[in-house]
Amino acid sequence: MARQDMDPKKKLLLEKVIDIKRVTKVTKGGRNFRFSAAMAVGDGKGLVGIGNGKANEVTEAIKKGLQSANKNLVRVSLVDNRTIPHEATGVCGRAKVLLKPAPKGTGVVAGGAARAVLELAGVKDIVAKSLGSNTKVNVAKATLEALKSVRTAEQIAELRGKKVEEL
Numbered sequence: 001m002a003r004q005d006m007d008p009k010k011k012l013l014l015e016k017v018i019d020i021k022r023v024t025k026v027t028k029g030g031r032n033f034r035f036s037a038a039m040a041v042g043d044g045k046g047l048v049g050i051g052n053g054k055a056n057e058v059t060e061a062i063k064k065g066l067q068s069a070n071k072n073l074v075r076v077s078l079v080d081n082r083t084i085p086h087e088a089t090g091v092c093g094r095a096k097v098l099l100k101p102a103p104k105g106t107g108v109v110a111g112g113a114a115r116a117v118l119e120l121a122g123v124k125d126i127v128a129k130s131l132g133s134n135t136k137v138n139v140a141k142a143t144l145e146a147l148k149s150v151r152t153a154e155q156i157a158e159l160r161g162k163k164v165e166e167l
Helices: 001-012 058-071 111-122 136-149 154-161
Strands: 013-027 030-042 047-055 087-092 093-101 126-132
Touching: 001 087, 013 111, 013 136, 013 154, 030 058, 030 111, 030 136, 047 058, 047 111, 087 136, 093 136, 111 126, 111 136
Parallel strands: none
Antiparallel strands: 013 030, 030 047, 087 093, 093 126
16 A cells, blocks of 8 residues: 555655666686665755665666665755855765856856766756766765755855844
8 A cells, every 4th residue: 555655645756867887796616796776866946865775686676776875865955946046066986076056047067977966956057066986876975965054045044043144
């Protein structure tokens, strides 16, 4: 019963493959090959998540990655449903991602994994710069960290117990 309740929600989420790798375990009997898939899911309206899956086949790894991503969904603060309120930096390992809000009509100026996460989050105008390592999974995680750290003026005013005008 609970399984069926979750299915319609999953259909609303868009999904993208960030990275698929073939990993090898060398044993006495030879090499064992498996696949690792990094996936991103989002609704394009401020909800986004990242997950990893590993299995003997690519399709199974992707399914596991999607399940993991659905468990790790986070809400992102957006201004006018198109950009972020202020600059933000996210770090994961040696990967560092800088996000800057952009004027209307700029589009998503980002590469690879950062672009996938930002588009799924529903950000339409942003400039992103990858600093340091370019590992796809870590860049995606750093982008998500940067998005998590963003706060709107309303949220900050609420935390401080003040009105937006007082800030």
